[in-house]
Amino acid sequence: MGVAFLNTSTKTTAKRALMVRALDPHILLGMPHLNPFGLSETWLMKELGHRHWLMLAQQMDMDDADFRTSDGREAYAAICATSLKQARLELARANDVLVVHSSISQVSRTQHASIHHVSVGVGVIAVVEILSAFVARAKHGDNRSLTKMGMATGSATPLLPNSLAAAAALFRRGQLNVGSDISSEELTVVNVKKIRPSLQEEFNGAGLLYFANFQALATRAIYDALPPSKLMRRDVFFHGNINFGDTIELRVRASVDQGRYFVEFHRGDGSRLGLVATWFA
CATH class of the missing domain: 3.10.129.10 (Hotdog Thioesterase)
Incomplete structure (x- = not known):
């Protein structure tokens, strides 16, 4: 298991500002976000996955989510598991304002989890958890050679138990x-x-x-x-x-x-x- 090198070189403050804008909690819903039954689950997971990666980059004081290994290979915050609960996606309508409140924390040496409370005017319509681990390809172009990368955080903050991470570990076993x-x-x-x-x-x-x-x-x-x-x-x-x-x-x-x-x-x-x-x- 390697250690992911996180590229913290200063490129432009404009990218940091764009990350902040991309994490704005308010989204005006239209056709790209919806299906005939309400909020599109596929769109929602893509949007929350994107927010998860941007929050990781922010947490690590990066200008963007260009994660790299120590030898320059691309590293990815690969998703290990997701959980969508309290789903009431059918309550979302065109021109509703979707509100997403998110937080992220490290749950192991290799994993981070984000929680997203998703609501419209009638209240919460989904609570989503996303668990990720940094990975990189051991062999160029081979997706089956993905290897977990540890994180050298230097943080003394104790890691809290996470039930989704525990379930994901059971699945891998x-x-x-x-x-x-x-x-x-x-x-x-x-x-x-x-x-x-x-x-x-x-x-x-x-x-x-x-x-x-x-x-x-x-x-x-x-x-x-x-x-x-x-x-x-x-x-x-x-x-x-x-x-x-x-x-x-x-x-x-x-x-x-x-x-x-x-x-x-x-x-x-x-x-x-x-x-x-x-x-x-």
């Missing part, structure tokens, strides 16, 4: 029923599909399969077998990444009477890539 009292093996398989994610639509600017698209792919796989339902909660856990052109398998397990669905993501070689646990009303 092979458990599937993380964050739920129902084991995925006990549920009924209702759909299995293989896909090849699109480089243009589902990979991000770093060339990685974008974390915010996992829930979108999972929703599509669930709706292939079941009618749309009201989202209440969603937990997503990630285990590495894939290269462009790789095929992945999505296996949907359901407990329809309790409105719970697990979508397991596996690479072509059978190794685990992610898990999306969803609660519908």
Whole structure:
């Protein structure tokens, strides 16, 4: 495990000002933010992921989020897990003012967690937690060579326990029923599909399969077998990444009477890539 070198060289104060503007808590909602059911979950996760990275850069006194290893390679605040609770996304409408109050803290030597309280005039419509770890490619161009990078913070502040980080660690060790009292093996398989994610639509600017698209792919796989339902909660856990052109398998397990669905993501070689646990009303 290396130590991420954070580029704190002064470039321009204009970038810092733009980061502050990007973190403004108020957003006027329009068509890019919405779908026919209210606030777009995919847009929300992309926006909050962006805020998470900018808050990390601010916390580390950087002008932008250009994280680097000690030998100059790009480092990324890769998302390890997300949790969306108290979802009432259907209450958001065009021309509403969305308000996002966010905070971030370090929860381990390699991980940071941010909390985002999202509201409109009627009150809170989502509480989202995002857990990230700094990673870098050990081999150029190979997304499966991502390696965690430790953080040399020098801070004496004690790290607080974090339940999402604990659940993510269990998932990486092979458990599937993380964050739920129902084991995925006990549920009924209702759909299995293989896909090849699109480089243009589902990979991000770093060339990685974008974390915010996992829930979108999972929703599509669930709706292939079941009618749309009201989202209440969603937990997503990630285990590495894939290269462009790789095929992945999505296996949907359901407990329809309790409105719970697990979508397991596996690479072509059978190794685990992610898990999306969803609660519908």
